[in-house]
Amino acid sequence: MAVQVEFQKSGKTTTWDDSHESILELAEANGIEIDTECEAGMCGTCKIRLLSGKVDMETEDGLDEDDIKQNMILVCVAIPVTDIVLDA
Numbered sequence: 001m002a003v004q005v006e007f008q009k010s011g012k013t014t015t016w017d018d019s020h021e022s023i024l025e026l027a028e029a030n031g032i033e034i035d036t037e038c039e040a041g042m043c044g045t046c047k048i049r050l051l052s053g054k055v056d057m058e059t060e061d062g063l064d065e066d067d068i069k070q071n072m073i074l075v076c077v078a079i080p081v082t083d084i085v086l087d088a
């Protein structure tokens, strides 16, 4: 079954497909603007809180312990594993 990605603040829900390399790309394709810098999981600029669901991240280098406790993810290196809801 297709995985759904909900951008809660933006009021948009869209279907994940593997043509996107990251949740960031999916967001941009849907006109949702997310601040970024490195786009490689290093700087933490793109972090967004994951409200529900699971993602896979290539690296968590841009997150500190507090971020991880708060369920922040780096959307530039994250892909959804289950349906997810993002605070974006």
Ligand code: FES
Pocket: 035, 036, 037, 038, 039, 040, 041, 042, 043, 044, 045, 046, 047, 062, 074, 075, 076, 077
């Ligand atoms: S833009 Fe730097 S960690 Fe995502």
